[in-house]
Amino acid sequence: MLELQKIAIAYQQQQVVKAFDLELEAGEIGCLLGPSGCGKTSVLRAIAGFEPVKEGAILLHERMVSKPNKSLAPEKRRVGMVFQDFALFPHLTVEQNIAFGLGKWPGTERKQRITELLELVELTGYADRYSHALSGGQQQRVALARAMAPRPDILLLDEPFSSLDSELRESLASQVRAILKHEKITALMVTHDRAEAFAMADKLGVMSQGRMLQWGTPDQLYHLPDNKVVADFIGKCTFLSARVTGERTVESALGTLDCGYPLQAEIDTLAELMIRPHQLRFNGQSGVKAQICDRVFRGADFLYQLQLENGEQLFCAAPVEINYPQGQWVGIELCLTRPVLFPVQQNGELA
Numbered sequence: 001m002l003e004l005q006k007i008a009i010a011y012q013q014q015q016v017v018k019a020f021d022l023e024l025e026a027g028e029i030g031c032l033l034g035p036s037g038c039g040k041t042s043v044l045r046a047i048a049g050f051e052p053v054k055e056g057a058i059l060l061h062e063r064m065v066s067k068p069n070k071s072l073a074p075e076k077r078r079v080g081m082v083f084q085d086f087a088l089f090p091h092l093t094v095e096q097n098i099a100f101g102l103g104k105w106p107g108t109e110r111k112q113r114i115t116e117l118l119e120l121v122e123l124t125g126y127a128d129r130y131s132h133a134l135s136g137g138q139q140q141r142v143a144l145a146r147a148m149a150p151r152p153d154i155l156l157l158d159e160p161f162s163s164l165d166s167e168l169r170e171s172l173a174s175q176v177r178a179i180l181k182h183e184k185i186t187a188l189m190v191t192h193d194r195a196e197a198f199a200m201a202d203k204l205g206v207m208s209q210g211r212m213l214q215w216g217t218p219d220q221l222y223h224l225p226d227n228k229v230v231a232d233f234i235g236k237c238t239f240l241s242a243r244v245t246g247e248r249t250v251e252s253a254l255g256t257l258d259c260g261y262p263l264q265a266e267i268d269t270l271a272e273l274m275i276r277p278h279q280l281r282f283n284g285q286s287g288v289k290a291q292i293c294d295r296v297f298r299g300a301d302f303l304y305q306l307q308l309e310n311g312e313q314l315f316c317a318a319p320v321e322i323n324y325p326q327g328q329w330v331g332i333e334l335c336l337t338r339p340v341l342f343p344v345q346q347n348g349e350l351a
């Protein structure tokens, strides 16, 4: 449905997006995640036709819509957009805002589509309200209904929940996902909030400095990140020094670990082992000891900061029923199904 082939975007002479690839199947929801200024909005604007590409091509429905010096006008692309600030017309009612997206649709079809959308976004009964009399979440649902009204081929969402409070953000993200799935709409959303991205995405991409670092399912990015930047951006983790000791084994301060797959690295190669907080467990029988440096209450669990005897630090998430005080020495064990190792130097043998 959507294919970006090595696109580059530049403002004046400065390239802000480089050799950027992305593919979305029909009905899939993709999310671009990345720090402020990495180029997320520029990618969305290029797909919508508001920015030209300097290199590469954009295909929508297998039709070329952008390539250098050639760009199909935004209104001819069948692309819908939802913005951060909702962008509703304040002088129009909910119904009129939604109808705006329907242009020249005939009367009965228009009425039917509006009724259907109001029901879908759970705003039946709000048709005559003006936006100032709606909550932030309701306003954003109207904006979504307006963008979906003409049944675009693809919907682009630019940080649609960022002006809402965090609790509402997550519940609205799940609601919006259900609505998009119901309508079988292909969508691409940009955000810098990973909880939001996890709640929405079938496919997730992490961007940094104009480049796509990795594109895959949220599960792939979380459990098998391609590099340390993705690993860190997608969830809390620490990297423990390790040394290759065999075809499949490494040794670290937590002992010898059988990785279960060939490492393709020389014996004695240095590496870093990714450890997420839930991959460490307290175990009084374990010979590996660590001291509790700090802990943070997170509701369902504590996030412990631990220091090993060699000084390396790790995070461990444990249920609140386990209640270790600061300073205590505890036994710990690793619970990894598929250990992830990174080379100490990029382009090293484990890359």
Ligand SMILES: Nc1ncnc2c1ncn2[C@@H]1O[C@H](COP(=O)(O)OP(=O)(O)OP(=O)(O)O)[C@@H](O)[C@H]1O
Residues within 6 Å of the ligand: 011, 012, 016, 034, 035, 036, 037, 038, 039, 040, 041, 042, 043, 192
């Ligand atoms: N119209 C413009 N003219 C010049 N530079 C621009 C323009 N728009 C964006 N930029 C620059 O391009 C880079 C990428 O901006 P972009 O808005 O795409 O990033 P972003 O990842 O969406 O950021 P944020 O999360 O803060 O919205 C930034 O360095 C920004 O300053």
